[in-house]
Amino acid sequence: MENTTTFRLSILRNSTQPPSSYDSKEKQILYIFSIIIFSLTFLLGTSGNGLVIWITTLKMKKTVNVMWHLNLATSDFIFTLFLPFTIANTALNHHWPLGRYMCKLNTMLINLNLYASVLQLTVISIDRCISIVYPVWCRNHRTPRLASFVVLAIWILALVFSSPFFIFRDTHSFNTKKTYCIYKFDGDNLRSEVASSREMGLLVTRFIITFFIPFTIIVSCCIIIMFRIQRNNMAKTSKPFKIIVAVIISFFVCWFPYQVFALLAMSVKRTKDNCLKHVIAVGYPLARSLMYINSCINPILYVFVGQNFKEKFWRSIHSVFENAFVEEYTKSYCGVENVIVASSNV
Template sequence: MPSCPINSSKLSSHSNYTNPTDSLNYFTISLHGLFSSIGILENLLIIGVVGFRVRRTIISIWILNLAASDLLATSFLPFFTLYMAKGNTWTLGTTFCRIHSSIFFLNMFVSGFLLAAISMDRCLMVLRPVWAQNYRNSQLVAKICGGIWALAVVCTIPFYIFRDAIPVSNGRVLCYYNYARYLPSNTEGLKAICKRRKEALVFMKLFVAFLIPLLIIIFSYANVNASLARRGSRRPFRFIRLVVAVVVTFILCWAPYHLFIVIEVMAPDNVSVQQFIGKALPVAASIGFFNSVLNPILYVFSCPDLCNKIRHSLGAVMESVLAEDLAELTRRRSTARSSISTTDTAWRQKNSNTSVCLKTEEVLYENIVNSTQV
């Protein structure tokens, strides 16, 4: 299969990579392990509580889909941690390389679309309360979430197609883009084809997964704030804090990743830039994964009702565990007491029999002595 000339600087920078255990790599691996552990635990907790212990409402459907996307992303994060721990070499095969990378991009699209949809939903509740009362229901929201997942899958397909396990001259294998796959019959102008494909994917991610959702989020909450101000309604501090946290978190988590991707595509032949991007991009991707850890805190733990449900559920689990432990302890004590009681009874019976035997022997001895005297 032909390779893209546009990847030459990238592959050259990776072929000269000889220190997989530097401080930056250790830091990134530690970040991945921390984010993965926290993200899996908290998203499993949210899915368990919201999915099975909370009545199915509109907000619970939004949160369930967001938690499912974040759980999917954080569950695949350990494989990327393994990739980095082995010195940025992929050992899990080409197919899993494509699947693993696609999960990252799927979460990127689903998270952006869901956050934008949640912001629009809150905006419609304030700006169009009558419409929201008549048409806003859980069935509609479930269909919207299904459409979001379908659209995200369609947007992820190109990233699956052009992802590949690429051998490098120093013996390592990269899980990276191969824009030379599925070329037309006429392979003339290979560099131009690869360049167009790379730019298309980069700017597709930038606009569809980041800029457009960010603009929708800002526009929605700005309209909510303006509408409440026109009505003379007092904006609660918790609402303002949540809006600021949502916007700032989304920007801080995803902006570095998209910035480095744009720099990479703007300087494809600069080896020094590609070497810098090769080190900075995994850190930026780790920060992007951190969004999956912060989403539950912003959208779930900021809701008092859901927090109470989670506390109640955790309390019920702990009570159940403690009740089982107490029951087991009581059973063991009861068994031990019955065993001691049985042993004591046996000893008493044995002592009684011994006493009877001794008394019988004494009587017989006395009779023998008396008969001898006579």
């Protein structure tokens, strides 16, 4: 019972801590692996999404596609920006020293941007499908103004869906000097039927909203797009097909394992199968790391593959270096010219 409780608390913390009965070397490997993945995700996610925000905000015309990409990059950027808190929490063996409010806020913001990112991916797929199936309607009604309202709706829905993570997240000490940031679904009674029901409800709701419905919509839209492109001979190369397939594969690979392990974790309290406990304890942190990596893949799939963005990117880089050298040359030239003028006046 003690081992089962320990494992459930590790899942409630949304952490990578396996049960205390497992080998300390195995736990150490999981910690190190998680810290490395989270750190790489932070570096690549903040730099990649930050670059997308810079290009789309300053260098590109505000079109519907640009607004989609900007919103997706913003949600992924905020998500990766808060990863250092998760990294520090993992490095401290899941001790949370930042207090109750930051415990709630950090968890809510991470889930807020996870919801916003998934919803935006779904909207992008729907928009691309409508653009191909109903091109006339899109020319008349698909405007940046309408896109701005859709973006606002995405964030409102994401805020509503992520609010339970703020409500039920709290700090707790388990008769030690450590403070953990965990879920409290029924106050301090962590093993009550009410807590179990609320936990299951939250996990099932998250699975439906962040995976089942989005994945069904994305796959359906991609299939429609592929058939329409193939039927109308709209693509001269296979590149659009590869991008569509890459979208489906990346979404499925990054999200499905995490959702499955999160649901399987609920069955631990009802089973005495130590093998299942071990599989979940090892698989859950790996699946969670894979989910985080999705925020680094999004800029590549949805933005960098676009020819217009790539042209703007290289022009911007060229412009930055060109302006730097021109400015340096101008300063040097003006300095020499001033010396010559001053000498001629002596």
